[in-house]
Amino acid sequence: MRLINQKPSRIARYALGALPFAAVLLIYSVASKLRHMENPQDRLLPSLQQMAAAVERMAFTPSKRTGEYTMWLDTLASLERIGIGMLVSTVLALVLGIAMGAIPRIRATLAPFVGAFSLIPPITVLPILFIVFGLGETAKIALIVVGTAPVMTRTVAQATADVPDELLVKVQTLGANSWQIVTRVFVPMVLPRLIGAIRMGLVPAWIFLVSAEAIAAEQGLGYRIFLVRRYLAMDVILPYVAWITIIAYVLDRAFYLLSRKGLRWAHGEGGAL
Amino acid sequence: MRLINQKPSRIARYALGALPFAAVLLIYSVASKLRHMENPQDRLLPSLQQMAAAVERMAFTPSKRTGEYTMWLDTLASLERIGIGMLVSTVLALVLGIAMGAIPRIRATLAPFVGAFSLIPPITVLPILFIVFGLGETAKIALIVVGTAPVMTRTVAQATADVPDELLVKVQTLGANSWQIVTRVFVPMVLPRLIGAIRMGLVPAWIFLVSAEAIAAEQGLGYRIFLVRRYLAMDVILPYVAWITIIAYVLDRAFYLLSRKGLRWAHGEGGAL
Amino acid sequence: APVQDARAQDRESFQVCWSIYAGWMPWGWIESSGLMDKWADKYDISVDVVQINDYIESINQYTAGRFDGCTMTNMDALSIPAGGGVDTTALIVGDFSNGNDGIVLKNKDELSAIEGMDVHLVELSVSHYLLARALDQIGLSERDVNVVNVSDADLVAAFDTEDVQATVTWNPLLSTILKKPEANEVFDSSQIPGEIIDLMVVNTETLRANPELGKALVGAWYEAMSIMSSDTQAGRDARTWMAEAAGTDLRGYESQLETTQMFYDPAEAVEFTRDDKLIQTMDFVRQFLFKHGILGQGAPSPDYVGMQFPGGETLGNTNNIQLRFDPSYMKMAAEGEL
Amino acid sequence: MSVLEVRGLGVDYDGVRVLERIDLSVAAGAFCTVVGASGCGKSTFLRILLGQERPTRGEVLLDGVPIPPEPMPDRGVVFQKYSVFAHLSVRDNLALPLEIQRARGLGRLFGRARRQVRAEVADLLHRIGLEHAGDRYPGQLSGGMQQRLAIGQALVLKPRVLLLDEPFGALDPGIKKDMHALILNLWQDTGMTVFMVTHDIQEAFQLGTRLVVFDKLRHDPHAPRAFGATITYDLPLRPPQPPAADRPAGPDPAAAAASQPPAPDAAPETGETPDAAP
Amino acid sequence: MSVLEVRGLGVDYDGVRVLERIDLSVAAGAFCTVVGASGCGKSTFLRILLGQERPTRGEVLLDGVPIPPEPMPDRGVVFQKYSVFAHLSVRDNLALPLEIQRARGLGRLFGRARRQVRAEVADLLHRIGLEHAGDRYPGQLSGGMQQRLAIGQALVLKPRVLLLDEPFGALDPGIKKDMHALILNLWQDTGMTVFMVTHDIQEAFQLGTRLVVFDKLRHDPHAPRAFGATITYDLPLRPPQPPAADRPAGPDPAAAAASQPPAPDAAPETGETPDAAP
């Protein structure tokens, strides 16, 4: 049978999916053991036990300094930043994107600018961002917004422009004014793509969060990673990275499910009955 | 007439499109002038003349130390890195993406891993990249690849999975084996989406290039920006950022046109005759 | 622009920033322990002490007018704010590096072996300066090595790679690197004592218009100094706090302090500032900066930016004085007048 | 006397002449079917009647007044595709026109007003045979059910003229027949004027009171795109308005207004519910 | 004697019975048309004949041998949509099957071999009336032209059985007629066995030598999905293979192989080129 027709069973699928993770873990363990044989104090590739100890220390032992649990504080701080940042980006993308997609004048005005703006690597203009937004939370959130909103806006604008002309004619023959067309046609029809844009945007959002926290913060997952990097404390960094990845994965799934449940019409299940 | 029906003329479109750029320039000029009235040696918002002088110095005056033109050297170095990086990412995305999209066993094996991997912010695991790739050009290119390839791979895998079942059945009834299905159906049908993925990937690629050049470099646009940041030489940074944006824009357009010209079938022009 | 306007005026609330470094950790403790508020209240003002992780960004922000004061080295004070036309006063001379910065070679124990090597360091930083001074002392110049820029965040990990055979860096990166068996420190800042100075600088105009700011900062600083240098439980607690904030433990932090010549006593700091050696040091520094083209925009000569020292002595253009060493506030502390 | 009047209409696209010298006058209550070769400009003609596009030459009058240059509720439309809103349930699709009329701000009603609107469309839902599918989304309907819904939605506001662009082109023959019955019933009940483009000649003859054929009169073999299509045949098939009683007697706007058809919900039920889902 | 034999076939989807107890034996050269309500499982049946899916129960034999569980060149297929390759020109779509046969590695021929293949398909190109459109991409063809191409492509390798799933469902009636003529011609010329699902009863009667009707025999109103569809009518319409000469006399594989139809390029031209682009 052709390879493309050979479908693994459900159990085989799970087993195969676990394979690369197991392989990475194995390779890591071996490399770590080798380095520790060479230099027992090696910090670059801590053993799994060392990482477990670090997690125990960071997540389940109150900090001597503040009496709080460092890892949870970091997580909360980062989640708050990324949450507010993505919220702002989403609102911007929705408002600007629909305005650009729906109103030809606004599209003519903003499309070239947003296009150019989305190509600026935000980390190169960090000093300006920090001057404009200060060094508080605003700047960190601003970096996330600057890094994600332009692309999200373009996605929403494209989605708006993709609404079939027929539907726009139809709703006009039903007497809708421009504002009603926005609220009753563009916004709901664009929502699935907006959620898609949020999911796509979360990847750079994490990167910008980490970058922002590396520059000015006193808490946060990215802050901690950069702080302990001076000592090459990979026993803290690696669990933190894994934790970030898990959170990112959960968020991604959550948005996917939100879209499937909340916007059933857009996920053509059931098909024509 | 409804706002959504009011279409600006061609000339009005150009004028409107230029507006935000002009506005930004104006705001910048005023802010810069104000700061210079306060402090004639201000470095944060250099005047346009100062930037022109910096460009003259960086791009059109041979460097005292080496006799070369700094900005062109930087540009070449960065373009080479981003070029090789995107080439590697593209090949990876094509090979892995098609394998994942086409062969159920490979999809079961790799999809969860690539999905998780794409969510890791690469700058947090730089130390590991260093031990694997050293500190030279390889590490910089690796950072670009790690930052762009997973998402591109997912896009290509999705595009492959989106090839209609009917076409796969059809080509099998024409006697194709799995490899022929890959070369004659999957690869060509996925190319337009691959080019789309490259265009999407170029945005993070520039960000990772700039980050990579902060690692260990003697040349490059990102290197220069980080270096002169040490004395807040915004008169160099801003033209460099503008230059990066222009290059990114030109690359984006080039790939768009490549797709339009090279893959005419995918751009449904002409429509049904 | 509004920030700048506000600078010279009589104000009540101020912001200063600091970044993580052994000699500056007390600033974090001063803020969190309430010392800052206590001293600010005393002078009827309020002072915010803000931590910024990225050292350069903290200086940039200060230079751009976001902050009224900032921690930085003498060299960066000259090249960034002073070179950028922001008249800056060194309010507190906190310490100088006495081994906190060093040159490390892999498997070689002679500085002279550095000739012809790729030296990885943060370009244009004090490490770069240290390298230049070290090469000077053995009759080499920068032309005899190849400088490769590495960001400080990546330096420790980078040292693990084959590509890096020589590096120049500061603590705590330095001590982390020195734990590697193959790492040999061949030169350190204790061999150019007093040349790498860690300061708290403030905007001169702000200070002139608001001397209370200077008094509050200096008062809080030296109270913190006396606590942290004491062998009491309070002192240990303070040092433990700083250690943890620096991402290490008490032992690690104390070993960093060993190579930092702290001026716990304000009188020592005043004396250091008044010494003519400082003028000589700053001359080295400005020559170094000029050679690398970073002393002010298109500076025609090392004299372009003027500096003022205690007793009215100056270096460079007296019409463009942008960096001032002013021990008067530390003197007040020394004399118990705060 | 005529609802719709087209005078000397011509359309060029980028210098290519698509339509030329079209004159047409349609009586109230007529059922005009339009046929013509693919690409000859039938849809273009409909777009102009809609106001979606402007003619290069000539003008279109509705009840003697030039039509505004954008779609308005006096002209309803049903396309072959994308004629209903995928994100609204069947019931909400029908309620949409009323919500738009009554909530000029958000275009959305709440609470009692919303229930009221849903009650108003219940009868229409029944007449188009979809009462058992009121809560489904269009994506869950068959093609025929979707077109049924599209027609129902277009009729809620009782337009003067209903424009149909190959509405049944994608349907199976059996379902097509049911749709013919439905559209004829609705047309008779409401007394509106219908303009229907089709590729199916049989359908055109069967439904229309008047058949209009578009074609190119002149051909230049060396420049095949130099000449546009026009009306080459215009056959009366049967008298326009079947319930002849309320046909306006002359070009009197008041009388024309009086001829406004009865509301769909006031009309008798058709009694048939074809194309129930299997 | 029968090319295709289906024995006791049953299909469940996630516990829902879609097809049950289907027995069928199709003679070589038959033109079997299949009708049935929407969703009753016609396409499912075709997918099983293709080998795309496996039946839950029962088996399918081709020339007496169980079919392999995947599509093979002995069974060609034309779907309603996505039946040709959008990235290949018309000519390359026709050349594809030959290239796949001859270049087992890359699936792509170059130079002389490529020109040779193109020459071989030139006649087929002509027979399906697309010689003037050989360099166009499918996206530039009308629906009828696309289906013409799809049929041509399916015939290049001379399959034993040609499976058609509502191939003309989306076409205009006029074009449909042309397609009927085309498929009948090709069927007569090649002598292959055709299996065609359609919604158009008229088409089914007109084309088929045998009409198969799928329907549910038993209904349980409380569990409408408990029973599957099966063959409820099986009407012979006319004798299977019109050029009766080369029909095999018995269940002799050698004879069956000999009945391999003549190559399309050896067959006479149909002489008609309907549906030329306007």
Ligand SMILES: Nc1ncnc2c1ncn2[C@@H]1O[C@H](COP(=O)(O)OP(=O)(O)OP(=O)(O)O)[C@@H](O)[C@H]1O
């Ligand atoms: N926006 C446009 N710009 C340029 N040419 C156009 C445009 N819209 C339509 N055309 C051209 O105008 C002609 C008429 O198109 P139209 O869609 O009105 O034909 P039609 O009679 O509806 O055809 P069909 O029966 O296939 O629907 C075609 O040649 C088409 O290519």
Ligand SMILES: Nc1ncnc2c1ncn2[C@@H]1O[C@H](COP(=O)(O)OP(=O)(O)OP(=O)(O)O)[C@@H](O)[C@H]1O
């Ligand atoms: N992969 C599948 N999983 C579950 N159910 C399926 C699947 N494919 C088809 N079905 C169900 O099987 C039944 C038969 O579907 P099929 O497509 O064969 O019908 P059909 O007769 O071809 O209908 P139509 O005339 O609309 O094409 C339907 O009820 C359908 O919902």
Ligand SMILES: [Mg+2]
């Ligand atoms: Mg049309």
Ligand SMILES: [Mg+2]
């Ligand atoms: Mg089917």
